[in-house]
Amino acid sequence: MLNKISVVGAGNVGATAAQRLAEKQLARTVVLVDVIEGVPQGKALDQWESAPIERFDTRVVGANDYGPAAGSEIVVVTAGIARKPGMSRDDLVRTNADIVKQVSLQIKQFCPQAIVVVVSNPLDVMCWVTMHVTGFPRERVIGMAGVLDTARYRAFLAEALDVSVEDIQAMVLGGHGDTMVPLVSYTTVSGIPVSQLLDKAKLDKIVERTRNGGAEIVGYLKTGSAYYAPSAAVVQMVEAIVRDKKRILPCAVWLQGEYGLSGMYCGVPAKLGRKGLEQILEVELTAQERAALQTSAEAVKQTMAAVKL
Ligand code: APR
Numbered sequence: 001m002l003n004k005i006s007v008v009g010a011g012n013v014g015a016t017a018a019q020r021l022a023e024k025q026l027a028r029t030v031v032l033v034d035v036i037e038g039v040p041q042g043k044a045l046d047q048w049e050s051a052p053i054e055r056f057d058t059r060v061v062g063a064n065d066y067g068p069a070a071g072s073e074i075v076v077v078t079a080g081i082a083r084k085p086g087m088s089r090d091d092l093v094r095t096n097a098d099i100v101k102q103v104s105l106q107i108k109q110f111c112p113q114a115i116v117v118v119v120s121n122p123l124d125v126m127c128w129v130t131m132h133v134t135g136f137p138r139e140r141v142i143g144m145a146g147v148l149d150t151a152r153y154r155a156f157l158a159e160a161l162d163v164s165v166e167d168i169q170a171m172v173l174g175g176h177g178d179t180m181v182p183l184v185s186y187t188t189v190s191g192i193p194v195s196q197l198l199d200k201a202k203l204d205k206i207v208e209r210t211r212n213g214g215a216e217i218v219g220y221l222k223t224g225s226a227y228y229a230p231s232a233a234v235v236q237m238v239e240a241i242v243r244d245k246k247r248i249l250p251c252a253v254w255l256q257g258e259y260g261l262s263g264m265y266c267g268v269p270a271k272l273g274r275k276g277l278e279q280i281l282e283v284e285l286t287a288q289e290r291a292a293l294q295t296s297a298e299a300v301k302q303t304m305a306a307v308k309l
Pocket of ligand 1: 008009010011012013014033034035036078079080081082099102103119120121122224225226227230
């Protein structure tokens with residue numbers, strides 16, 4: 001158990017992540033920080049009042065400043081705004097980059113040793129902003145995207161095969177967006193290649209649904225985006241770090257030549273432990289997967305060009 005974990009942004013993803021962190025007792029204190037007065041305090045108090053029922057001793061506190069977050073060992077960043085009608089993708093990138101810049105300056109000042117896990121979108125670009133503004137090494141700025149995309153893919157496969165989600169092993173790499181790269185060649189059901197259990201047409205459909213997983217939820221919710229699975233995904237990454245589990249998870253990391261790519265964040269298999277990013281695993285890819293990863297990384301670079309740091 002750590003002493004303190006902070007979550008910046010007390011919206012749907014941030015508040016749900018705080019609740020999951022507390023219920024798993026991953027830290028003595030979970031601090032929820034947001035710019036809206038009263039909201040982090042109210043949600044934190046409400047969560048703390050569930051502690052006697054859910055039986056956790058983690059204190060959840062809310063704040064509008066970073067004083068209570070000082071010295072956090074891990075900070076989860078979920079601050080941002082959702083795209084509004086009439087807003088271009090580039091406008092959204094710039095707005096969220098400004099928010100993430102402000103947040104990163106505070107993290108640098110109040111939590112200089114923290115490992116930062118970024119959730120705000122567009123994910124790969126917000127990770128870069130965070131690393132640049134905090135000046136933290138890449139081992140301490142990691143993005144959550146692949147775990148979520150992989151969870152969606154695994155859920156759809158489990159449903160199609162009528163088997164336990166626990167028995168589906170898979171990885172979705174690449175940037176977090178339409179260009180993500182589900183690795184069908186590495187997808188197994190308790191070690192059995194999935195291609196032996198599902199025909200290509202069905203698999204293609206599942207891959208396509210995975211790519212559109214975020215949009216499918218927005219289509220239902222209309223005014224918001226997904227948060228149950230995203231919060232579960234970021235907490236799985238935090239748990240791997242807190243418990244020094246050395247888990248191999250698809251994470252957005254700053255690439256320096258791995259997979260022939262450098263100068264951008266992109267989702268690749270990573271080992272997470274108490275030091276944060278402890279290793280990047282370079283696995284063999286088919287020519288098609290390699291090309292798809294390249295395309296995905298280029299899309300990230302294009303979005304980075306919209307932001308001035
Ligand atoms: N500092 C702290 N919090 C901020 C700041 C800031 N500078 N600017 C905005 N926020 C807060 C908002 O007040 C809001 O409470 O961020 C929160 C965002 O919450 P929601 O709008 O509910 O969005 P959510 O669904 O939680 O998504 C957050 O995660 O998955 C991504 O695409 C998603 O980028 C989005 C982020």
